[in-house]
Amino acid sequence: MLRRIDASVINDENEKLKSHLDADYAALADKLARDNIDIETITAKAGEFQVAVPSWGTGTGGTRFARFPGTGEPRNIWEKLEDCAVINEMSGCTDSVSPHFPWDVVSDFSELKEKADAYGLKWVSVNSNTFQDQKGQEYSYKYGSLSNTKKESRDLAIQHNLDVIEYGKQLGAKSLTVWVGDGSNHPGQSHFQRAFERYLASMEEVYKGLPDDWEMHIEHKMFEPAFYSTIIQDWGSNLLAAMHLGPKCKSLVDLGHHAPNTNIEMIVSRLIQFKKLGGFHFNDSKYGDDDLDSGSLHPYQQFLIFNELVDAEYRGQEGFGPAYMLDQSHNVTDPAESLINSAIEVQRSYVKALLVNREALYGYQEDNDALMASLELKNVFNLDISPILAMARYRKGAPINPLGVYRAAGYREGMAKQRPQDPNATGSGIV
Ligand code: AOS
Numbered sequence: 001m002l003r004r005i006d007a008s009v010i011n012d013e014n015e016k017l018k019s020h021l022d023a024d025y026a027a028l029a030d031k032l033a034r035d036n037i038d039i040e041t042i043t044a045k046a047g048e049f050q051v052a053v054p055s056w057g058t059g060t061g062g063t064r065f066a067r068f069p070g071t072g073e074p075r076n077i078w079e080k081l082e083d084c085a086v087i088n089e090m091s092g093c094t095d096s097v098s099p100h101f102p103w104d105v106v107s108d109f110s111e112l113k114e115k116a117d118a119y120g121l122k123w124v125s126v127n128s129n130t131f132q133d134q135k136g137q138e139y140s141y142k143y144g145s146l147s148n149t150k151k152e153s154r155d156l157a158i159q160h161n162l163d164v165i166e167y168g169k170q171l172g173a174k175s176l177t178v179w180v181g182d183g184s185n186h187p188g189q190s191h192f193q194r195a196f197e198r199y200l201a202s203m204e205e206v207y208k209g210l211p212d213d214w215e216m217h218i219e220h221k222m223f224e225p226a227f228y229s230t231i232i233q234d235w236g237s238n239l240l241a242a243m244h245l246g247p248k249c250k251s252l253v254d255l256g257h258h259a260p261n262t263n264i265e266m267i268v269s270r271l272i273q274f275k276k277l278g279g280f281h282f283n284d285s286k287y288g289d290d291d292l293d294s295g296s297l298h299p300y301q302q303f304l305i306f307n308e309l310v311d312a313e314y315r316g317q318e319g320f321g322p323a324y325m326l327d328q329s330h331n332v333t334d335p336a337e338s339l340i341n342s343a344i345e346v347q348r349s350y351v352k353a354l355l356v357n358r359e360a361l362y363g364y365q366e367d368n369d370a371l372m373a374s375l376e377l378k379n380v381f382n383l384d385i386s387p388i389l390a391m392a393r394y395r396k397g398a399p400i401n402p403l404g405v406y407r408a409a410g411y412r413e414g415m416a417k418q419r420p421q422d423p424n425a426t427g428s429g430i431v
Pocket residue numbers: 056100127179219221254281289327429431
């Protein structure tokens with residue numbers, strides 16, 4: 001397999017840390033064995049866990065005020081793919097990339113797929129972009145795309161989504177994620193029902209273009225860029241649209257797209273129950289769609305979400321198989337470092353949720369023993385399961401200490417020399 005960071009750098013660093021890892025792993029194995037948990041089963045599952053990386057997350061993000069790019073940033077999809085390969089080599093749990101069109105300009109899809117194959121990377125959900133006008137675009141999205149009052153703009157947005165499906169087919173993707181910023185900024189500006197009817201009619205056309213083995217994922221978001229109303233503002237509108245459109249259409253939950261304090265894990269449960277959970281955009285948030293690093297602020301919330309997901313897995317819930325992806329914007333860190341760390345934090349939540357004694361929890365729930373039920377979750381959350389994650393990485397040739405190796409390899413410094421920046425560059429992650 002083609003590599004970005006030499007395996008010898010990883011091996012040298014791993015050798016220094018292996019005896020400590022063995023000791024920590026053995027201690028954790030003993031502790032878990034007391035609760036009849038076989039650490040090897042858990043480590044094997046940790047090794048299977050994967051979360052996709054968004055192509056746009058590999059460049060430095062920004063706000064509407066400013067962007068402060070780092071050095072050696074990827075300048076195109078080829079270089080973004082290179083960084084995604086590094087992120088996977090370091091994290092051992094990000095074997096797929098999600099592209100965004102037309103940000104990712106591709107002239108030869110088969111060449112791009114070949115390159116990704118060589119790195120051992122797959123392409124998952126393809127994303128359409130009808131939230132900004134492209135240069136020379138004939139009909140504007142200023143007043144909306146799929147729900148615009150003007151048919152010309154709606155048709156353009158429909159066609160773009162159909163085009164993106166075609167791109168995805170060439171890359172071997174299996175789903176289309178649709179997020180639109182359509183909405184209004186003034187009370188009275190938009191007729192809520194008519195706008196939603198137009199959105200649904202447009203989405204029906206996109207749905208018709210979906211291959212049989214594809215899914216379409218709708219992403220809801222409370223506000224921004226429209227600040228009074230948004231067409232798919234919450235999981236209610238999302239689910240209504242997904243139900244209206246058909247079985248291949250499901251809802252996608254971006255953690256940052258809810259009002260503060262929303263019980264997101266319960267939304268997840270509802271979507272699971274009705275076979276409508278399509279996937280996730282993981283990130284963390286304090287105020288709104290902050291797109292902060294996963295698990296950096298609310299690790300317990302992230303764990304509680306995985307508690308629902310693992311519960312569905314445990315019960316063999318029909319129609320369950322959400323796509324896991326990160327959707328973050330990195331303003332002050334090296335995006336690759338944030339993505340490596342975030343992927344591992346998502347994996348950590350998954351692994352912790354595996355440790356919950358489901359039968360014991362069901363028993364506490366039946367007996368209305370609120371405190372013991374809550375402790376069944378909290379005690380698992382309080383465990384440091386890092387040795388499991390490190391061992392899972394070690395066994396697949398990834399680093400015990402990913403950020404240590406990434407820095408020791410001098411990857412970004414090397415890229416700074418190879419990728420001189422265009423001072424006028426705009427691009428993904430800036431919106
Ligand atoms: C926008 O807020 C959404 O999270 C979308 O997923 C969007 O396509 C992505 O974040 C790129 O801007």
